[in-house]
Amino acid sequence: MVPHLVMADTLIKANTADYLILAIYFCFVLGIGFMVKRNVSDSADFFLSGRSLPAWVTGLAFISANLGAVEIMGMSATGAEIGLPTTHYFWIGAIPAMLFLGVVMMPFYYGSKVRSVPEFMLRRFGKPAHLVNSLSFALAQLLIAGVNLYLLGSIVHALLGLPMGVTLVVAAAIVLSYITLGGLSAAIYNEVLQFFVIVASLLPLTLIGLHRVGGWKGMEDKITAAADAHPGVITPAHQQLDSWPGQALSGFDNSFWSVIGITFGLGFVLSFGYWTTNFVEVQRAMASESITAARKTPIIGAFPKMFVPFLTIVPGMIAAVLVTEIADLKAGGHPTGGASGDVKYNDAMLLLMRDVLPNGLLGLAITGLLxxxxxxxxxxxxxxxxxxxYDLYGDYLVKGKPDEHYLKVGRLATVAATVIAIFTASIAGSFSNVMDYLQTLFGFFNAPLFATFILGMFWKRMTPTAGWVGLVSGTIAAVTLWAGSKFGDWFTLPGQGLAFAAASTAFVVDIVLSVAVSMVTQPKPDKELVGLVYSETPKEMRTDPDEHTLPLFSRPLPLAGVALAMVVVLNAIF
Amino acid sequence: MAGHSAGAMDVRNVIGALLVVYGVILTGMGFMADKALDKTGNINANLIAGLALLLVGGGFLAWAKLKPIVIPDDYVPDPDAHPHGQ
Structure with missing residues (x-):
């Protein structure tokens, strides 16, 4: 028999209607990109509707830019593995960090017109810190692109059944053509669309899943029964069904240290570091019309964000009791199937889709994930x-060439990065839960960055030398601690505790060394720090003179207060 | 001041159109296609989701219709504005 390109026995059986739904989405996205490119004469329509984008649009784009691999696959995988403590990523992690971004950092970003992290580093600390930061940022992007590519590949694999190696190449080709055809030219539009497609598919998935296991109570009973049947293998049920003290997440046996680890490691260092220095997301807020709208972007985003766990973590928990393979994996078995031959927690969401969604809704779900x-x-x-x-090639390697030269280099870099991502995707695929891997990466790169950033913003004495020394030493400390636990016999922490510990270490080492180095080196003169250090930035640059004219709950601070109160309630209930 | 509406560039129209198209497809599937009741636990999931999508999508279209974004005819774009990220 002639081997068929598409194997008959695929993980997910999509039919014509599913592919039609997928095709319509791409027509919309590419159509918008085309319209944006073509309407150069008409660009007023786009730019004005862009600039007057209301805060609900930029707020949704803000969380949608992050509602990808991390949220959907990582959270469902962790939810399947350890249950409700996963919600800390949202209720202790993301939400307080997003509110902090809106209340404290955003006025500063908007007023000082800093547009990227490397740009801030260059202006605040000069070339060495800029070079270090640009290198580590570029490396982090390649590694995270690998995570996205791996997950994209796992869906293509589930649909077409090709071997994973071939699948990764196919998935990389899809992304490259998406970029080439203008998929990025209207990022905010696409992200808002994406948000609705994802909610429209994950909400039915969660509701049908809950219906199948007999509601919330039924899910709790089944999780309890599974945990009782496999003591020592499955995390005890009470730890899975209560978010605090979250030992299963932090890996600490002691509940006091678990709470500290989660609050400081995850809540403060990792989440504040991630959300306040991630300009892929911060830029969404820059698109809004005023400083107040920019501040409200992450604050408004916090409201839908606090309910995302119900669409990502809960399906994972359902999958752990409803999907045979995941239940088997959790009980210590080695089921086969899944994206890489063996079933992993990463497959929880896809397998649940296979088991509960009829064709039609299945297509919508695949579309949202892809x-x-x-x-x-x-x-x-x-x-x-x-x-x-611009930051590496243009500033350090080949200076002063015409713009076309850098555009050409940019295009080559796009292709090269896509090829490299195929290799970094293989690293991501070796982790049973991509969330462990991502948090480890954030610990290496974001935690020291956050430390340097926050110290440099609020302490004008911090010197240029301290800028790069802090970054380098923080990253080295985190990598050393991680390697010591992974390959040496220093200590072991299950769950994501190692990532939290590495991040906290990076943060502390960075702060301590930055302060020490600052004491013995020369700071920059105050006048060069305007717009870069809080105390040197005039108040007019970071406040909105018209804010008092808005109704009370349209102002950033009261809105943030409401969001904070809601998160406290959610923490108390679950 | 004279002006015209943002039309297709209004993101609410784009969202509304996509959700309505999906709503039509899923509602149709709910009536005609295999309902896969063993998977959903005896619920016609496509039909319910399809109707919900029609409702939400229709809501967005109505919202854009009732409160359009008006662009002044003498508007000149600000070259520094980058509404779509990097």
Whole structure:
């Protein structure tokens, strides 16, 4: 028999209607991109509707830019593995960090017109810190692009049944053509569309899943029964069904240290570091019409964001009791199937879709996932491209060439980054839960960055030398601790505790060394720090004179207060 | 001041159109295609989701219709504005 390109026995059986739904989405996305490019004469329509984008649109784009691999696959995988403590990523992690961004950092970003992290580093600390940061940023983007590509590949594999190696090449080709055809030219529009498609598919998935296991109570009973049947293998049920003290997440046996680890490691260092220095997302807020709208972007985004766990973590928990393979995996078995031959927690969401969604809704779900991972990877590649061609190549390797030269280099960098991502995707695929891997990466790169950033913003004495020394030493400390636990016999922490510990170490080492080095080196003169250090930035640059004219709950601070109160309630209930 | 509406560039119209198209497809599937009741636990999931999508999508279209974004005819774009990220 002639081997068929598409194998008969695929993980997910999509039919014509499913592919039609997928095709319509791509027509919309590419159509918008085309319209944006063609309407150069008409660009007023686009730019004005762009600039007057209301805060709900930029707020949704803000969380949608992040609602990709991390949220959907990582959270469902962790939810399947350890249950409700996963919600800390949202209720202790993301939400307080997003509110902090809106209340404290955003006025500063908007007023000082800093447009990227490397740009801030260059202006605040000069060339060495800029070079270090650009290099580590470019490397991080390549590694994270690999995570997105791996997850994109796992969907293509589930649909077409090709071997994973071939699948990754196919998925990379899809992303490259998406970028080439203009998929990034209307990122905010696409992200808002993506948000609705994802909610429209994950909400039915969760509701049908809950219906199948007998409601919330039925799910709790089944999780309890499974945990009782496999003591020592499955995390005890009470730890899975209560978010605090979250030992299963932090890996600490002691509940006091678990709470500290989660609050400081995850809540403060990792989440604040991620959300306040991630300009792929911060830029969404820059698109809004005023400083108040920019501040409200992450605050409004916090409202839908606090309910995302119900669409990502809960399906994972359902999958752990409803999907045979995941239940088997959790009980210590080695089921086969899934994206890489063996079933992993990463497959929880896809397998649940296979088991509960009829064709039609299945197509919608596939569309949402493909769109999210593709856009996520495209954003990584484009961020890499910008930093590589301007911050690295243009500033250090080949200076002073005409713009066309850098555009050409940029295009080559896009292709090169996509090829490299095929290799970094293989690293991501070796982790049973991509969330462990991502948090480890954030610990290496974002935690020291956050420390340097926040110290440099609020302490004008911090010197240029301290800028790069802090970054380098923080990253080295985190990598050393991680390697010591992974390959040496220093200590072991299950769950994501190692990532939290590495991040906290990076943060502390960075702060301590930055302060020490600052004491013995020369700071910059105050006048060069205007717009870069809080105390040197005039108040007019970071406040909105018209804010008091708005109704009370349209102002950033009261809105943030409401969001904070709601998160406290959610923490108390679950 | 004279002006015209943002039309297809209004993101609410784009969202509304996509959700309505999906709503039509899923509602149709709910009536005609295999309902896969063993998977959904005896619920016609496509039909319910399809109707919900029609409702939400229709809501967005109506919202854009009732409160259009008006662009002044003498508007000149600000070259520094980058509404779509990097």
């Amino acid at each position: 769109a999210a991972f593709m856009a996520g990877m495209a954003a990584n590649i484009s961020a890499f491209n910008t930093v590589f061609s």
